[in-house]
Amino acid sequence: MSVPASHYERAREAERVGQLDTAEHLYARLGRPADAGRVAWKAGRYADAARHHADAGMPYEAALCLHRAGDLGNAMGWCLRVARDHAGYRRASQLALRIAWDGGPFDLAVDHWLGRYLASPPQDAQDVAAFELAARLYERERMTDEARAVSERVLAVQPRHAESLARVARLQHTQAHASIDVNLASQDVAFASQNVRRTAPRGALPDLPSLPPPSPARTALRAASGAQPVTVVDVRALPAGYVLAERYTVERKLGEGGMASVYAAHDGELDETVAVKVFQSDDAKLVARFKQEVALSRKLAHPHVIRLYDVGAQGNTRFLTMELLDGTSLDASLGRPLDVRTGIILLLHACAGLGAAHAAGIVHRDIKPANFFLTRAGVLKLMDFGIARRADASERLTTAGFIAGTPQYMAPEQVNNFSNATAAADLYALGCMAFEMFSGDLPFDHDELLPLLKMHAEAPIPSLRARNPQVPGALDDLVRALLAKRPAQRPASCEALASALRAVLDGTGR
DSSP, X not given: OOOOTHHHHHHHHHHHTTOHHHHHHHHHXXXXXXXXXXXXXXXXXXXXHHHHHHHTTOHHHHHHHHHXXXXXXXHHXXXXXXXXXXXXXXXXXXXXXXXXXXTXXXXXXXXXXXXXXXXXXXXXXXXXXXXXXXXXXXXXXXXXXXXXXXXXXXHHHOTTXXXXXXXXXXHHHHHHHHHHHHHHHHHHHHHHHSOOOOOOOTTOOOOXXXXXXXXXXXXXXXXXXXXXXXXXXXXXXXXXXXXXXXXXXXXXXXXXXXXXXXXXXXXXXXXXXXXXXEEEOOOHHHHHHHHHHHHHHTTOOOTTBOOEEEEEEETTEEEEEEOOOSEEEGGGGOSSOOOHHHHHHHHHHHHHHHHHHHHTTEEOSOOSGGGEEEETXXXXXXXXXXXXXXXXXXXXXXXXXOOOSOGGGOOHHHHHOGGGXXXXXXXXXXXXXXXXXXXXXXXSOOSSHHHHHHHHHHSOOOOHHHXXXXXXXXXXXXXXHHTOSSGGGSOSSHHHHHHHHHHXXXXXXX
């Protein structure tokens, strides 16, 4: 239905005299959503303003309105619709950083979209303020490399910028100490794996004899005083209230694996709740593997890899603290086929985390749904580097015939020689996981170990589309490539896999 031209004058007059409801209604009827959005903004109806700006094809303005309305998730979504070659991309990036700082999503998609904006030095005062906010955001997320890089770009244009100077100095100090810790941990692993006996140099003092055990009376006195004796405790059943290393107070048990138990605990020093992974053993090789997990995990700082905070020991109990995640492991979401778009996005997250590990020279060797954690915010994080190793390291922590990892996700080359597994084996395991995500079933399964391993090595690759006809042919082909028997026939890297997944996603109408 046509609207008389006089309505435009009526709309302008209504806006001029403050009759904003009437003006918005008339502008909308006239097919002028930008004007309707402007008036709704004036009236404080930010959600309505966002709707009008969205209708007008103005994503930045829609995001601005939604941010003001407190709808941070949708506000970020509209920011990300601003093309990176658009004239408004810089303003949208500044807004996206503010949304993330205020509690909105800050995941791989956001970080990737911001990349062009943050890759070059700031151009004006508004950029400097946004870059400083980005550095604070990265530091808050413990992405220290990114925080330092952004601060250094600020210093390239403002060498005396106080906050950036302080941050770079602080992060240089922190990273230097972290490097020392990693080197020491790596040396401990190497030492533990060598079956040698240390001898005292000539002239050194002899070893002191072992102290006698405490008397029953002394133990009773210590218990009466409320102090916790340093004794062997069952790490599988730490009670609520147990204090580890005089710092971490156990709140509840989160889970248990083959080597360790995980608890939520309150960090009394930093006054925050963390996850504590507790391990107990005097076995030299198991201790070495635990230290190896620490050494390798500390090399990674990525939004799709669980963050390691601290490491310590109490008697023969060793522990590491990590970020406490809110959500569930990915395997709890499986058992039925996932929506194709959802599954591809989760695989893109997995590629990002695993790709960061491979870029750092780390082969995970136990990729499976249980080692990915899906947060309530929809971010997938890679966990558990207990049997990982450096790609350039010789295998010292396994023996001939040793099989670690999970047989349902084990690459053919791991079956024959576990210690020679490369990043390609991780990609095969990711293929098994992808097959399970989209079909609800494993590609190969058997109740007995040897027939299962033989299936990985020799059985034909099953068709994903035969089990789930909703899967696009391109995705079926990609999963088949991941499950190729020969490593050279699989995608070359996580980056190549992610590129192929994005192409499939584009074909599904993203």
